[in-house]
Amino acid sequence: MGSVQIVTTILAAGITAVAVWLAVRAVMKMTAVIRLGQPAPERFSDKGARTRKMLVETAGHTRMLKWGVVGAAHWFVMVGFIVLSLLVLEAYFEVVTPTGGLPIIGHWTIFGLATEVITVLGLVGILVLMAIRVRNRPSRPGGRSRFTGSTMWQGYFVEWIVLLVLIFGLVIRGFKVATDHFEYPVWATPVSHAVGAIVPDWSDGASVAALIKIVISMTWLIVISLNVTMGVAWHRFLAFPNIFFKRDPEKPAGSGLGPLRPMMSEGKPLDFEEADPEKDQFGVAQVEQFTWKGLLDFSTCTECGRCQSQCPAWNTGKPLSPKLLVLSLRDHAYAKAPYLLAGGGKDLTGEEKATQAQLAHLDVLSLAEGDKPLIGTAEEGGVIDPDVLWSCTTCGACVEQCPVDIEHVDHIVDMRRYQVLIESSFPSEAGVMLRNLENKGNPWGAPQNTREDWTKGLDFEVPRVGEVDDFEYLFWVGCAGAFEDRAKKTTRAVATLLNEAGVSFAILGEGETCSGDPARRIGNEFVFQMLAQQNVETLNEAFEGREKAKRKIVATCPHCFNTLGNEYGQLGGEFEVVHHTQLLAHLVSTGKLTPVQPVDGGVTYHDPCYLGRHNRVFAAPREVLGDAIQGELTEMPRNSERSFCCGAGGARMWMEEKIGKRINVDRVEEAMATGARTVAVGCPFCSTMLNDGVNGKGAGEQVEVVDVASVLLRSVKPEQPRGDKEATPVAG
Numbered sequence: 001m002g003s004v005q006i007v008t009t010i011l012a013a014g015i016t017a018v019a020v021w022l023a024v025r026a027v028m029k030m031t032a033v034i035r036l037g038q039p040a041p042e043r044f045s046d047k048g049a050r051t052r053k054m055l056v057e058t059a060g061h062t063r064m065l066k067w068g069v070v071g072a073a074h075w076f077v078m079v080g081f082i083v084l085s086l087l088v089l090e091a092y093f094e095v096v097t098p099t100g101g102l103p104i105i106g107h108w109t110i111f112g113l114a115t116e117v118i119t120v121l122g123l124v125g126i127l128v129l130m131a132i133r134v135r136n137r138p139s140r141p142g143g144r145s146r147f148t149g150s151t152m153w154q155g156y157f158v159e160w161i162v163l164l165v166l167i168f169g170l171v172i173r174g175f176k177v178a179t180d181h182f183e184y185p186v187w188a189t190p191v192s193h194a195v196g197a198i199v200p201d202w203s204d205g206a207s208v209a210a211l212i213k214i215v216i217s218m219t220w221l222i223v224i225s226l227n228v229t230m231g232v233a234w235h236r237f238l239a240f241p242n243i244f245f246k247r248d249p250e251k252p253a254g255s256g257l258g259p260l261r262p263m264m265s266e267g268k269p270l271d272f273e274e275a276d277p278e279k280d281q282f283g284v285a286q287v288e289q290f291t292w293k294g295l296l297d298f299s300t301c302t303e304c305g306r307c308q309s310q311c312p313a314w315n316t317g318k319p320l321s322p323k324l325l326v327l328s329l330r331d332h333a334y335a336k337a338p339y340l341l342a343g344g345g346k347d348l349t350g351e352e353k354a355t356q357a358q359l360a361h362l363d364v365l366s367l368a369e370g371d372k373p374l375i376g377t378a379e380e381g382g383v384i385d386p387d388v389l390w391s392c393t394t395c396g397a398c399v400e401q402c403p404v405d406i407e408h409v410d411h412i413v414d415m416r417r418y419q420v421l422i423e424s425s426f427p428s429e430a431g432v433m434l435r436n437l438e439n440k441g442n443p444w445g446a447p448q449n450t451r452e453d454w455t456k457g458l459d460f461e462v463p464r465v466g467e468v469d470d471f472e473y474l475f476w477v478g479c480a481g482a483f484e485d486r487a488k489k490t491t492r493a494v495a496t497l498l499n500e501a502g503v504s505f506a507i508l509g510e511g512e513t514c515s516g517d518p519a520r521r522i523g524n525e526f527v528f529q530m531l532a533q534q535n536v537e538t539l540n541e542a543f544e545g546r547e548k549a550k551r552k553i554v555a556t557c558p559h560c561f562n563t564l565g566n567e568y569g570q571l572g573g574e575f576e577v578v579h580h581t582q583l584l585a586h587l588v589s590t591g592k593l594t595p596v597q598p599v600d601g602g603v604t605y606h607d608p609c610y611l612g613r614h615n616r617v618f619a620a621p622r623e624v625l626g627d628a629i630q631g632e633l634t635e636m637p638r639n640s641e642r643s644f645c646c647g648a649g650g651a652r653m654w655m656e657e658k659i660g661k662r663i664n665v666d667r668v669e670e671a672m673a674t675g676a677r678t679v680a681v682g683c684p685f686c687s688t689m690l691n692d693g694v695n696g697k698g699a700g701e702q703v704e705v706v707d708v709a710s711v712l713l714r715s716v717k718p719e720q721p722r723g724d725k726e727a728t729p730v731a732g
């Protein structure tokens with residue numbers, strides 16, 4: 001070992017020892033913070049499916065690749081990071097001797113070839129990612145960026161480190177080529193040989209370059225260890241467990257889509273019959289009341305801003321960005337952690353748990369963090385502003401986009417639950433809706449005995465459950481379908497089409513009550529449970545003696561469709577629920593309905609969030625429309641998985657939209673820009689929102705918003721009176 005190698009070896013060992021010590025400390029700190037969360041035993045089920053999903057999602061980059069170029073570039077960088085870690089290991093042999101290399105595999109040509117290819121592709125990948133970050137930097141002139149609010153220096157730092165590590169890998173090889181100590185052939189390592197042609201034949205060059213490579217790598221480790229909230233770096237390790245422990249490993253898309261989690265306390269679903277707010281947790285009032293998986297979610301966020309770029313609230317000037325919400329919760333959790341780890345925290349009655357002695361050594365900042373209300377305005381020192389919390393439409397665009405499977409909607413609703421159930425703090429205008437749900441069983445407060453009024457004037461009888469011996473489908477009409485004038489036309493259209501196709505169906509009539517969706521999404525789990533239990537009882541009675549496959553329900557409202565199909569199982573109600581567009585598509589494809597007259601003037605389709613993104617029903621409504629217009633749909637730029645919310649979900653239908661641009665107006669402008677005269681929808685709330693948007697723009701004469709079922713009915717029975725446009729909006 002020469003004198004140069006003595007110095008390089010000592011320096012490499014020294015910086016590595018410091019970096020490893022700091023990294024171990026950081027991992028222990030992070031683990032301690034995540035363990036502060038509440039139990040979530042359900043996350044350990046079905047380990048086989050979880051492992052498979054984790055491997056497919058990471059190795060296949062299935063979620064990242066939704067954004068083609070970024071996904072592909074990131075894949076090469078990820079593979080480069082894993083495989084080229086071996087080359088960092090090899091650098092430790094090279095600081096000792098410039099001709100050194102990894103034992104055994106370091107002599108294989110295939111190893112030389114593989115690492116060469118991955119280095120080159122990794123270089124291309126990181127340069128692409130760097131260019132994308134610079135092009136989308138928040139400070140660029142004009143426009144909003146998905147990186148707005150991200151810690152930009154951290155992203156640049158990580159990318160430069162990757163770039164330099166890759167470059168120095170080639171420089172080491174170049175010195176070995178130049179000094180004739182490189183054993184791989186030119187065909188396998190052409191780039192290394194090219195670098196070798198331009199560097200001097202310095203015998204110690206490989207050792208010095210290897211030291212620089214180690215110093216760069218260990219600087220990265222030291223910096224991220226000193227910044228445990230640096231998700232852009234830590235996600236390289238945390239993404240694996242975060243994906244493994246996702247809510248539902250079998251789900252094809254975001255696992256936080258579809259049903260909401262039940263309200264949990266101590267890892268068990270809360271039973272409202274026995275629940276006591278002084279002993280049981282009602283939603284989330286403190287950051288440590290999230291589950292440990294919630295805290296892992298916050299730690300894993302890469303700050304990529306994909307969620308932010310798709311969020312309807314953020315895109316229309318509201319203060320909510322799912323990314324910034326996650327980052328606020330993360331930063332608060334880590335800042336509050338010393339106080340919590342010292343034994344601090346409030347019990348469920350709001351009393352401090354720690355003694356003065358326990359908190360005596362804490363610094364004032366972490367004590368102050370412990371006092372911050374989780375939900376509160378800036379003046380109150382709150383972590384999350386109420387306007388942020390109540391801006392969410394629960395549309396799921398954030399969950400759909402997140403490459404590391406963060407479950408934003410669950411976290412938002414958990415915080416709402418505490419605000420509604422314990423603090424009675426929510427936008428006051430939604431109070432009428434909640435009172436109507438409790439007292440009248442529907443959000444409008446319409447009399448229950450008018451639930452069947454929509455059947456009046458039909459030229460066939462609509463049977464009620466109990467009046468007919470048998471029926472194939474229970475037609476779940478929903479509150480909008482029964483009480484809201486425009487939605488009633490959809491209900492009548494669906495009933496007419498089912499009758500035309502000879503489908504045997506029956507309705508519950510006055511036996512139906514609200515599915516509970518608006519109560520659940522606003523956070524009033526108590527009212528949801530009350531309504532849902534009543535409906536589950538009624539439905540179980542209606543289907544008595546039938547196996548699940550024959551307990552078929554067809555619903556016109558995607559919110560009912562989601563709640564009945566995905567959430568009633570939590571209360572003992574197992575049903576096969578289809579959306580009316582799915583049933584209609586089946587009836588057309590099997591020849592039971594025949595469109596005869598093409599609907600002209602151009603048609604575009606707005607995907608309802610709870611039908612599309614939350615439940616992956618994208619094809620059926622398009623098939624029905626394709627048959628009805630006997631041609632091609634005109635798609636909006638934001639469609640299917642990336643569809644833009646109408647603004648009504650998450651009980652936003654019942655709240656005023658006072659901040660920023662109206663979401664429905666944004667969507668209507670996009671629909672109108674297609675030039676289509678008909679905007680087809682599959683949800684009564686989307687219909688109301690988009691009709692309001694069209695009327696607000698004074699475009700009611702040029703553009704019509706109408707349900708898919710009505711479009712089909714016009715094609716199947718062109719003689720049927722239309723009347724959709726003349727309908728008066730919203731009763732009550």
Ligand code: SF4
Nearest residue numbers: 311392393395396398
């Ligand atoms: S659910 Fe929709 S509105 Fe809510 S944060 Fe996510 S993207 Fe934004």
Ligand code: SF4
Nearest residue numbers: 301302304305307402
């Ligand atoms: S998409 Fe996921 S990882 Fe990216 S910023 Fe949003 S929450 Fe974080």
